[in-house]
Amino acid sequence: MLTAVSASSQTISGGEAALNAAFDFASRLKPGCHVLVAVSGGSDSLGLLAALCEAADRLSRADIRISVATVDHGLRAQSADEAETVARFCATRAIGHETLSWRGEKPATGLMAVARDARYRLLADHAARIGADVIAVAHTLDDQAETLEMRKARNPDPPVSGMAAETLLMGHAWVARPFLSVSREAIRDLLVTRDIAWIDDPSNDNLCYERVRVRQALGGAVATPGAEAVMAGHMRRRLSEAAAELLVSSVRTHGAAVAEIDLEAIAANPDAARYLLKALTAVIGGETHGPGKTALADILAMAEAPHGARMTAGRCLFERNRTRLFMLRERRGLESIEVLPGTTRIWDGRWRIENRSGATVEIDPAGLDGEPVEAFAALPSRLSKLARLTMPCAGQGALPGEVGISRILSPYQRYLPGFDLALANRLAEAFGLSRFPAPGYFGG
């Protein structure tokens, strides 16, 4: 059950930290910037909205346009009322508000992750519809500390990065987190001083969720992880940029399916090489995440071995000769799919298939018959044949022009953290795609 928490006479610091963060964000926005604030009605997002409005006002930035959206996940009886509460709050302040309803299928397992994906998709689509330049969400220092703890538990090796200050959603909408270094306490202080009531969600105390258990264990100790997260973010950006340079100087791609890497360059830059290999494996294997630490260590060990060798990891085949490491999708696990008329589906996590015809189209892995693929001509002939077998092929009856087949970069398809933008753009170029849009909402 949800309870509305009203302003009371608690100890008040004035929430300066929250207001300062909002000032910093608002003052950097480009002229005429349109910000879509994602507001659930909880203290963090309501605080972000209030602080941004106040900052824009005090900065005399009448050019900044603020809109609000609330996602109704339809998972609890009260969710529609909560959205309505936010709508009323916005109406009293003449802020445009929209409730976005999640109507998709609700899975029995992994519900929170699927709900999050759906929420971000709805927000990204809405931002595009209303022409917003950026979506602002209210992740806090507390959220950051919890995220770091959870990620460290899964991967104890530094640098474990927390949430990025900005992330590209679904390849087209930038989301910003202006409150990432502000504590929840400071946000609530601000709301109390402004006499703004927020909705308290008891599921935030539900110990079934890992995040709630981590929150309890942290007991409010958030300052150090906050600084740690900022450091780790910088380290990730530097590594990602070094990996991007390595990609440009030492990797050649063939037909958006095969990477050929200079072994000397790997040996000379082991950290950047590890980062690059992880991203490349995800892209070539069609997976959201690259291989884990052990598999990556195996790949690097193979690259350093004094003789030719081959192995598979992350759905990729790795094969090396004296000077070069080749990577391509392994043949195992390639499936056939049907694409209904007028729909789009992803095949093998690597290719977007758009069926513009009036009939169902079947997509299979290519066979060996037909013309050789020109893009693989420079590869050793055995690898050229193998690469060909991993390509998508539209079944009989599909007319050229009626089926669009284009490459996607699976690790960045839904979420691209700002610190990986340089690498993602270099990968896009190497795989024949356009660059990702830059975060254009700041400006002088």
Ligand SMILES: Nc1ncnc2c1ncn2[C@@H]1O[C@H](COP(=O)(O)OP(=O)(O)OP(=O)(O)O)[C@@H](O)[C@H]1O
């Ligand atoms: N129902 C909602 N409607 C609109 N915005 C929401 C909603 N739920 C969350 N948000 C936005 O997302 C921010 C983070 O929320 P929350 O911490 O609940 O997300 P999460 O489920 O942990 O997912 P993630 O941290 O990956 O975004 C909120 O501060 C708010 O800005």
